[in-house]
Amino acid sequence: MPPEPPVGGEWWRSAVVYQIWPRSFSDSDGDGIGDLPGIADRLDHLAGLGVDVLWLSPVYPSPQDDAGYDISDYRDIEPVFGTLADFDALLAAVHERGMRLVIDLVVNHTSDEHPWFAESRSSRDNPKRDWYWWRDEAPNDWRSFFSGPAWERDETTGEYYLHLFSRKQPDLNWENPQVRAAVYEMMRWWLDCGVDGFRMDVINMISKDLASGEFLCGPRIHEFLQEMHCEVFASRPGTFLTVGEMPGVSVEQARLFTDPARAEVDMVFQFEHVRLDQGATKWDLRPLDLRDLKASLGRWQTGLADAGWNSLYWNNHDQPRAVSRFGSDAPEHRVASAKLLATVLHLQRGTPYVYQGEELGMTNTAFESIADFRDIESLRHYAEAVAGGAESETVLAALRVMGRDNARTPVQWDASEHAGFTTGTPWIPVNPNHREINAADQWADPASVLHHYRALIALRHPDSECHEPAVVHGDFTMLLPDDPTVYAFSRRHRDDERGDVELLVLANFSAEPVTAAVPQADAWDGAELLLGNLPDAPAAPATAPLRAWEARVLRRVTR
Numbered sequence: 001m002p003p004e005p006p007v008g009g010e011w012w013r014s015a016v017v018y019q020i021w022p023r024s025f026s027d028s029d030g031d032g033i034g035d036l037p038g039i040a041d042r043l044d045h046l047a048g049l050g051v052d053v054l055w056l057s058p059v060y061p062s063p064q065d066d067a068g069y070d071i072s073d074y075r076d077i078e079p080v081f082g083t084l085a086d087f088d089a090l091l092a093a094v095h096e097r098g099m100r101l102v103i104d105l106v107v108n109h110t111s112d113e114h115p116w117f118a119e120s121r122s123s124r125d126n127p128k129r130d131w132y133w134w135r136d137e138a139p140n141d142w143r144s145f146f147s148g149p150a151w152e153r154d155e156t157t158g159e160y161y162l163h164l165f166s167r168k169q170p171d172l173n174w175e176n177p178q179v180r181a182a183v184y185e186m187m188r189w190w191l192d193c194g195v196d197g198f199r200m201d202v203i204n205m206i207s208k209d210l211a212s213g214e215f216l217c218g219p220r221i222h223e224f225l226q227e228m229h230c231e232v233f234a235s236r237p238g239t240f241l242t243v244g245e246m247p248g249v250s251v252e253q254a255r256l257f258t259d260p261a262r263a264e265v266d267m268v269f270q271f272e273h274v275r276l277d278q279g280a281t282k283w284d285l286r287p288l289d290l291r292d293l294k295a296s297l298g299r300w301q302t303g304l305a306d307a308g309w310n311s312l313y314w315n316n317h318d319q320p321r322a323v324s325r326f327g328s329d330a331p332e333h334r335v336a337s338a339k340l341l342a343t344v345l346h347l348q349r350g351t352p353y354v355y356q357g358e359e360l361g362m363t364n365t366a367f368e369s370i371a372d373f374r375d376i377e378s379l380r381h382y383a384e385a386v387a388g389g390a391e392s393e394t395v396l397a398a399l400r401v402m403g404r405d406n407a408r409t410p411v412q413w414d415a416s417e418h419a420g421f422t423t424g425t426p427w428i429p430v431n432p433n434h435r436e437i438n439a440a441d442q443w444a445d446p447a448s449v450l451h452h453y454r455a456l457i458a459l460r461h462p463d464s465e466c467h468e469p470a471v472v473h474g475d476f477t478m479l480l481p482d483d484p485t486v487y488a489f490s491r492r493h494r495d496d497e498r499g500d501v502e503l504l505v506l507a508n509f510s511a512e513p514v515t516a517a518v519p520q521a522d523a524w525d526g527a528e529l530l531l532g533n534l535p536d537a538p539a540a541p542a543t544a545p546l547r548a549w550e551a552r553v554l555r556r557v558t559r
């Protein structure tokens with residue numbers, strides 16, 4: 001049994017994080033774009049949900065080529081979102097409610113409109129020339145994540161610069177110590193402002209090896225993260241959270257990144273489970289086999305059991321809506337399957353992340369034509385694919401399923417026009433289903449998806465009546481790995497007061513009833529049903545067939 005984590009030091013083990021993507025959260029001034037005062041107006045929703053930490057996607061000045069992930073000033077606020085005073089007010093209000101605020105750190109690249117890049121591109125001998133990657137010829141055939149080559153010829157000097165994302169997002173050269181010092185100084189500045197940590201955008205791309213062609217987890221990645229930890233956090237009292245977004249990271253690498261003894265980051269976002277329904281690219285759709293999902297997430301549970309820590313997510317601003325993807329957004333199954341997904345995720349070992357609207361069971365939206373999309377990734381892919389001869393309808397079909405704009409429609413606060421998000425015209429249309437799916441209705445309905453999230457979150461919290469320490473501290477065992485529709489696992493925790501506490505999670509990922517072949521099911525006779533997602537719980541919860549999209553959590557205690 002793993003030891004109890006120290007109180008304070010690793011407080012994030014019992015925390016739940018909520019991600020805010022500001023452009024679509026809440027608009028206070030009627031310009032159709034969410035903003036900081038809009039977030040402040042909605043804090044009661046978040047505090048009521050019970051989340052501990054808010055992660056704010058970028059609100060810095062930005063040309064918005066990639067919705068704010070292209071930053072032109074690291075120490076200010078984009079006017080569309082508000083001012084530094086609005087930020088301070090929001091931070092104070094978050095702290096007042098006992099929550100913490102983590103901001104997005106995007107330092108693999110800047111905007112091409114950042115003064116650093118303006119200087120760097122101005123001449124070959126500018127002192128900041130080496131802050132970015134300049135070559136007289138493209139040294140390799142890297143492709144941008146947003147289509148096209150990753151090397152762009154710049155007219156000013158005739159040389160090429162590297163951009164792993166859009167051409168308006170040139171990559172910073174982390175080999176240059178001045179770059180690293182400037183980033184660390186900026187991070188300390190934000191900590192001095194009172195923020196509680198950072199979500200680090202594509203942080204495993206900061207060390208890259210042009211010669212070998214490797215741009216993920218390059219040779220100096222651990223050195224850079226240890227240096228960052230030392231320069232920014234080590235000498236500072238406080239309770240911070242750091243989470244590194246790391247596409248392509250393996251569980252073995254993640255163990256190194258998140259082993260507290262190595263002082264790099266607290267946890268990482270890995271991508272294995274969100275690639276299982278895709279072929280060579282994210283637009284190459286494949287049906288998900290639940291066995292693959294269980295094998296993958298189960299390996300992460302085991303791999304980080306003794307050292308390191310998992311972050312748990314289905315959704316963020318880059319992924320389609322979980323209920324449409326892994327559950328069912330058909331009207332008769334949406335509520336049950338959204339609760340089922342939440343149950344399976346939140347009962348695993350790690351820190352769960354809730355993406356705005358996920359707690360309402362928000363779904364993918366309807367896109368008629370390419371004119372309905374806003375995201376650079378979708379627009380570029382469409383243009384490139386169609387120019388290359390692909391059928392427009394075929395490309396659109398994939399965009400509708402996987403496009404990031406699915407996650408980016410406004411949060412559905414109520415049933416009114418524009419869902420209470422704005423009094424103006426939203427920058428992207430509200431999902432038409434906001435009349436049926438919205439926060440106001442769900443607060444009033446104890447059987448809603450929202451209240452199910454509240455119940456799951458409360459399980460983690462020592463100050464809650466429903467606190468169940470096995471959720472945070474228990475070990476994890478995957479059950480029935482070969483079952484094609486049942487996701488089953490147990491969690492076990494030795495509790496000094498109660499004895500051995502074991503939880504059993506059973507979830508039917510299908511619309512057909514199924515009986516789960518639970519090993520030693522007799523042992524669960526008389527166990528308590530801790531949580532379920534359907535009314536009319538059966539008398540024998542371990543052995544009764546699981547109904548369509550049913551999830552049950554059982555608890556038994558042995559002395």
Ligand code: ISL
Nearest residue numbers: 066069106145165201202247282317318
């Ligand atoms: O969205 C993706 C799937 O195509 C990912 O490849 C994504 O681009 C990758 O996870 C990196 O994401 C982060 O950095 C990007 C930004 O566009 C994303 O919004 C951000 O989460 C560049 O800053």
